[in-house]
Amino acid sequence: MVTNYAATVAYDGTEYSGFQIQRDRRTVQGELESTLNNLTRQPTRIHGSGRTDAGVHARGQVISFRSEWRHGADEFGRAMNATVRRDISVRDVRQVGEQFHARFSAVRRVYIYNLYEGPIRDPLLERYALHCRQPLDVAGMNRAAELLVGEKDCAAFGQPPSGNVTVRRIYSAQWSRRDEIVPDRPGLSFRIEANAFLRGMVRRIVGTLLHVGQGLLDPSGVAEILDSRDIGRACPPAAARGLCLWHVEYE
Amino acid sequence: MVTNYAATVAYDGTEYSGFQIQRDRRTVQGELESTLNNLTRQPTRIHGSGRTDAGVHARGQVISFRSEWRHGADEFGRAMNATVRRDISVRDVRQVGEQFHARFSAVRRVYIYNLYEGPIRDPLLERYALHCRQPLDVAGMNRAAELLVGEKDCAAFGQPPSGNVTVRRIYSAQWSRRDEIVPDRPGLSFRIEANAFLRGMVRRIVGTLLHVGQGLLDPSGVAEILDSRDIGRACPPAAARGLCLWHVEYE
Numbered sequence: 494m495v496t497n498y499a500a501t502v503a504y505d506g507t508e509y510s511g512f513q514i515q516r517d518r519r520t521v522q523g524e525l526e527s528t529l530n531n532l533t534r535q536p537t538r539i540h541g542s543g544r545t546d547a548g549v550h551a552r553g554q555v556i557s558f559r560s561e562w563r564h565g566a567d568e569f570g571r572a573m574n575a576t577v578r579r580d581i582s583v584r585d586v587r588q589v590g591e592q593f594h595a596r597f598s599a600v601r602r603v604y605i606y607n608l609y610e611g612p613i614r615d616p617l618l619e620r621y622a623l624h625c626r627q628p629l630d631v632a633g634m635n636r637a638a639e640l641l642v643g644e645k646d647c648a649a650f651g652q653p654p655s656g657n658v659t660v661r662r663i664y665s666a667q668w669s670r671r672d673e674i675v676p677d678r679p680g681l682s683f684r685i686e687a688n689a690f691l692r693g694m695v696r697r698i699v700g701t702l703l704h705v706g707q708g709l710l711d712p713s714g715v716a717e718i719l720d721s722r723d724i725g726r727a728c729p730p731a732a733a734r735g736l737c738l739w740h741v742e743y744e
Numbered sequence: 745m746v747t748n749y750a751a752t753v754a755y756d757g758t759e760y761s762g763f764q765i766q767r768d769r770r771t772v773q774g775e776l777e778s779t780l781n782n783l784t785r786q787p788t789r790i791h792g793s794g795r796t797d798a799g800v801h802a803r804g805q806v807i808s809f810r811s812e813w814r815h816g817a818d819e820f821g822r823a824m825n826a827t828v829r830r831d832i833s834v835r836d837v838r839q840v841g842e843q844f845h846a847r848f849s850a851v852r853r854v855y856i857y858n859l860y861e862g863p864i865r866d867p868l869l870e871r872y873a874l875h876c877r878q879p880l881d882v883a884g885m886n887r888a889a890e891l892l893v894g895e896k897d898c899a900a901f902g903q904p905p906s907g908n909v910t911v912r913r914i915y916s917a918q919w920s921r922r923d924e925i926v927p928d929r930p931g932l933s934f935r936i937e938a939n940a941f942l943r944g945m946v947r948r949i950v951g952t953l954l955h956v957g958q959g960l961l962d963p964s965g966v967a968e969i970l971d972s973r974d975i976g977r978a979c980p981p982a983a984a985r986g987l988c989l990w991h992v993e994y995e
Contacts, residue, residue, distance in 0.1 A: 617803065
């Protein structure tokens with residue numbers, strides 16, 4: 494009997510060419526599918542809530558897949574964790590209804606972007622946070638981020654994965670100073686929540702807000718870029734390493 | 745003119761066979777010396793405050809070396825950071841007196857060991873913290889850690905780097921729960937401060953205290969191991985990845 498499963502997975506994206514499977518590249522989807530194929534002896538196709546770019550991390554990516562596995566969902570998770578590469582882990586596996594699809598059933602996604610300021614690179618943050626030499630104007634970045642909240646045509650910040658609808662509902666977008674992004678190391682986190690994101694959208698938004706933080710762009714300039722719907726107007730995307738798919742919500 | 749320099753360096757030890765130079769192995773000392781040789785066009789020998797093991801990290805390792813570099817200490821640091829591998833960084837460079845030696849002048853060292861509890865591995869902590877499946881008895885580990893404080897013969901926990909003096913003065917040794925060892929991820933940190941450490945000493949102490957935390961050993965058993973002065977009595981060393989040389993103090 495074929496059951497529909499969902500799993501929450503975390504990964505360090507540093508050594509992957511992104512989530513989506515590609516021939517001759519190491520991808521998160523490829524690694525998870527080969528783990529499932531080895532466990533179940535059947536070809537298994539997984540669907541992710543979204544396709545993270547090369548180098549982007551996840552703490553709460555959700556995947557769904559159909560399988561004839563009959564030893565229980567918890568045991569499925571344990572078996573996957575015992576064999577998958579150590580830069581991926583399966584946080585939980587659960588049976589879901591026939592209609593559940595990790596991408597189409599998702600109603601909200603949350604991404605976090607981490608960075609730290611200071612003259613010197615920190616090798617212990619190299620994989621997980623962007624290094625900014627100069628202090629940033631956080632108040633200005635937050636004034637600009639507020640302008641993105643609401644139902645907006647986000648064509649200036651990314652490409653639709655399919656079709657041509659570029660309108661997204663952004664629920665919140667905010668920078669906050671943190672005492673520790675690792676122990677004793679202060680940093681800045683950007684948290685953005687939307688019904689869905691276009692390809693490259695979070696990194697282009699972060700890149701654009703960083704221009705505001707560096708005094709190169711007024712907060713109102715961000716609204717102009719958004720209104721232009723022209724991807725050529727956005728600032729270059731911020732480095733993948735600071736980005737993490739944090740949480741995906743379903744009804 | 746030859747000047748004596750000291751530098752504070754940080755590194756991610758994951759891809760190094762430890763600090764100390766070894767033929768045909770990638771070591772932190774080897775990488776820093778080759779960076780200096782390339783910059784100054786002169787063979788340069790560096791001395792570290794201590795020799796971290798393979799996989800151990802540092803935030804506050806101190807090195808000293810003599811060099812004819814004449815463009816100022818700050819510029820020396822910038823030049824080193826521009827060319828050294830990205831898993832090492834030079835936090836500062838300063839001129840020091842003729843007598844300064846990173847190892848022999850050091851009066852205190854601080855190490856931090858990080859771990860997290862829970863049934864599932866976290867790939868974003870894989871390089872920097874130990875994963876413990878079961879919750880640990882922190883109060884018990886701290887009762888045991890207290891027994892180590894003072895001037896003690898630590899032969900049970902490590903080997904002297906040279907000579908045969910195994911007495912060390914431990915100033916403090918304490919576990920504390922942290923709300924975040926990365927954002928939203930609670931964990932445990934062990935901080936130990938001593939005048940100096942024997943080889944492998946922090947990892948054997950942590951390994952032994954973890955046995956207490958797991959209920960496999962009474963706190964008083966740690967005192968017995970210490971008193972035995974027998975390295976065969978200590979528990980196996982805890983994994984290198986959780987350990988970080990945090991700070992070195994000079995007079």
